[in-house]
Amino acid sequence: MIARWPATAALLLAAAPVMAADLTPTGSPSAPGYTPIGRDEQGLWAEADEQERELKASKLIVRDPGVNAYLRRVLCRTVGDGHCRAVRLYLVRAPIFNADMGPTGVLRLYTGLLLRVRDEAELAAILGHEFTHFENRHSLADMRRRRSATNWGAWLTVASIAASAPRNYTPDFLVSYYSYSRDQEREADLGGLHRMSGAGYRPLAASNVWMHLREEKDAQARGLGVRSLKDRDYGPFVSHPMDVERMTYLAREGQALTTPATSFDGLDDYRRQLAPIWPMLIDDQIKLNDFGASEYVLANLARGDWTGPLLYARAELYRARGLIDQLTAEALYRQAIVRDDAPVATWRGLGLVLLRNGRADEGRAMLRDYLRRAPDAVDRAALQAMADGM
Amino acid sequence: MNAKIMTMALALLLAAPAVAGWKVVAPTRVTVAQSTLSVTPDAGWNRWTVKPIRNEERWSLDGPLLNRLSFYGGIAQDEPLARERNRKREPLPKFDRTMRATDIAELIERTVRITEEAPDFVTEAVEPATFAGQPGFRLRYRYTAGELVRRGEARGRIADGRLYMIVFTAPALHYFDAGLPRAAAIMDSARIG
Known part of the structure; x- marks a missing residue:
């Protein structure tokens, strides 16, 4: 059994030079023209x-x-x-x-x-x-x-x-x-x-x-x-x-x-520059069935200043969660809908949640209102049926 | 030593039937997803012997990546549409018997976004449609999974508080349009009970 050791050691030694042969790169890989x-x-x-x-x-x-x-x-x-x-x-x-x-x-x-x-x-x-x-x-x-x-x-x-x-x-x-x-x-x-x-x-x-x-x-x-x-x-x-x-x-x-020269946060720039994709990012998050994390993320975005789109997103989060949360969702949609920056989909969400909360007439009227505001809605046929009381 | 090999061979033989397989579906009325949902397919469909969840059965024409027909035979209250990887920490959205067509569309969207890691899921249509002789819904959607754009059409309805639904999914490139008429014919043939 001991006789096998030299053979193994020889193999290891033979392998070692092959592994060590490669060059060590120098210089910055981010330098222009680096290969x-x-x-x-x-x-x-x-x-x-x-x-x-x-x-x-x-x-x-x-x-x-x-x-x-x-x-x-x-x-x-x-x-x-x-x-x-x-x-x-x-x-x-x-x-x-x-x-x-x-x-x-x-x-x-x-x-x-x-x-x-x-x-x-x-x-x-x-x-x-x-x-x-x-x-x-x-x-x-x-x-x-x-x-x-x-x-x-x-x-x-x-x-x-x-x-x-x-x-x-x-x-x-x-x-x-x-x-x-x-x-x-x-x-x-x-x-x-x-x-x-x-x-x-x-x-x-x-x-x-x-x-x-x-x-x-x-x-x-x-x-x-x-x-x-x-x-x-x-x-x-x-x-x-x-x-x-x-x-x-x-x-x-x-x-x-930290010094007086290192104080730039760029909060406003960050918000303004990313604004075009913000609704998509929020939508992708709140549709993950991860209520706690999503609500935390929304609260951070709001920092106490709940805009129409953020209120709408939070309402959607509650509407998707289940029966108990439908009343919270309704309250949030109502807070969003009175604001100038409320997304059009707020009317849809409020209409749907009102139907669930037993306020059928108001809910139907809200859905009709939504369909007037969003004539090309992909779920138009289904919402129209609900608005018609079917 | 020989006995050991024999035991292992025997174990392998016994395990073989449990391996996932596909069986040809006869073109006559068949009940699906171990439920009262039944359909009449044309010839050429294959049934997957594995059940993804208790009330789901999957068929395909050319393999599940190219076309997939899923039958949901009565998803019960608070049940998800797919198997949960971690029920406590990564729960999937659940079916609720009070759901309307728009809620079912959202249920499918949220499920697919998580299970197929498809952040660009888009619902294309939600409309009322007859399913198994009663008012139900028809949905259309698309999403990207594995760099392939896939489209889906779902039809179904809620009966006795359970969700009965047939979903056809295929790559948008060729396979969805090519397979949809045959899938739609099967959806049209659906009966419950």
């Missing part, structure tokens, strides 16, 4: 280019030119004009809090994130974070680390079988890989923080993103009647640090970076 260096980076880039070709054609890309131009302006202000040119930013329609960065500078930003981020400074923190992944070649390092971890895990497992002491070593190496991945995220968090504060944005906004995400998880759990998972430790096999940790170190570092 990937070495087999690994070239391979990663080729793969990423293929994915980008598909992404470009995706039906879920939000192509509003004004919104895209604004997002790019925030990115360029955060990372600098010289660097931002290398980044291709794609806004993807998906109601989730997420963004990711590929090795070639493809930044995917999901619409659910725009709904949760409260101002330009918070957005800048996210964009700075993603840019740091790109500039510091995290994809390449991540790929190499993962490959090395699974290689060693597999070889040692084979060796242990050969030595008649079988043991699966892969998890041991994966633990170290995930730990490394979390370090990359911390590096990107702090890199993003320094970039955004360097651009004059309020540094403590970065910590706020995570504080609000934790609050949202509480609200979500309350809505579902379950325990909040905001501080659940998922153990060693997770790619990101816990929200509470990110909130804390970003606040500590953020306070240190």
Whole structure:
């Protein structure tokens, strides 16, 4: 049995030079005209280019030119004009809090994130974070680390079988890989923080993103009647640090970076520039059957100033939830409908909820009113039947 | 050692019938979704032997990604239209016996948005229509899933507080228009009880 060891060691030795042969890329990947260096980076880039070709054609890309131009302006202000040119930013329609960065500078930003981020400074923190992944070649390092971890895990497992002491070593190496991945995220968090504060944005906004995400998880759990998972430790096999940790170190570092020169929030700009896609984003959120999180998101958007569209959205949320909430929905629709900025669909919602609440005549009249205001409604035939008392 | 292999082979054989399969549907009146809902199909439909949920049965002509006909045979009060991945933390919207056509349209929309991760779901039409001899509804919708635009038509009604519905879904490119007349004929043939 012992005789097998030299053979295994020889195999490991033979494999080692092959793994170490690749070049180490140098220079900034965001520099103009940069081309990937070495087999690994070239391979990663080729793969990423293929994915980008598909992404470009995706039906879920939000192509509003004004919104895209604004997002790019925030990115360029955060990372600098010289660097931002290398980044291709794609806004993807998906109601989730997420963004990711590929090795070639493809930044995917999901619409659910725009709904949760409260101002330009918070957005800048996210964009700075993603840019740091790109500039510091995290994809390449991540790929190499993962490959090395699974290689060693597999070889040692084979060796242990050969030595008649079988043991699966892969998890041991994966633990170290995930730990490394979390370090990359911390590096990107702090890199993003320094970039955004360097651009004059309020540094403590970065910590706020995570504080609000934790609050949202509480609200979500309350809505579902379950325990909040905001501080659940998922153990060693997770790619990101816990929200509470990110909130804390970003606040500590953020306070240190706070000066009179770093005070820009850009709340009004953020709201105004994203206004064209706001109703779509809200609609995508409230149709997720996630009452607690949706209501929390709406309250954050309102910040005490409940506009017609926000009141309408909240009413829709209550109308969809069930019988007890129909009266709350009615009250909210009534608050929305007296405002100048009430969406036309408010008349529809109020009409439907009144029929449920036993106010048939008023409900029918409201539906007729809605059909006059929205003659091309897709559910015209069904609503007309209800308005006619059928 | 041999006994072990024999046991494993036996276990595999026993497990085989549980593997998902498709069976040809005979072109005569058949009851579907283990309910009192019955239809008369033309030849060429295949029935999936797996039930996605208790009251649903699925048919297809060319495979479920290309055309799918779902029969809902009496969804009861507070039941969802699809299997819930996590009932407590990711609940799906539930059917309510007081729902009108517009509510059913919203129920389908919310379900598809979650289960198929389709944020661009659009309802195209909601209208009254006869189903199984009584007033019911007809819905049309479209959404993108896996970069493919899909269209759907649903017809149904609520009977005895339960939802009876037949839904045809297919890619907007060719398959929806190609399959809809045959699916619509099956919907027209529906009877309850």
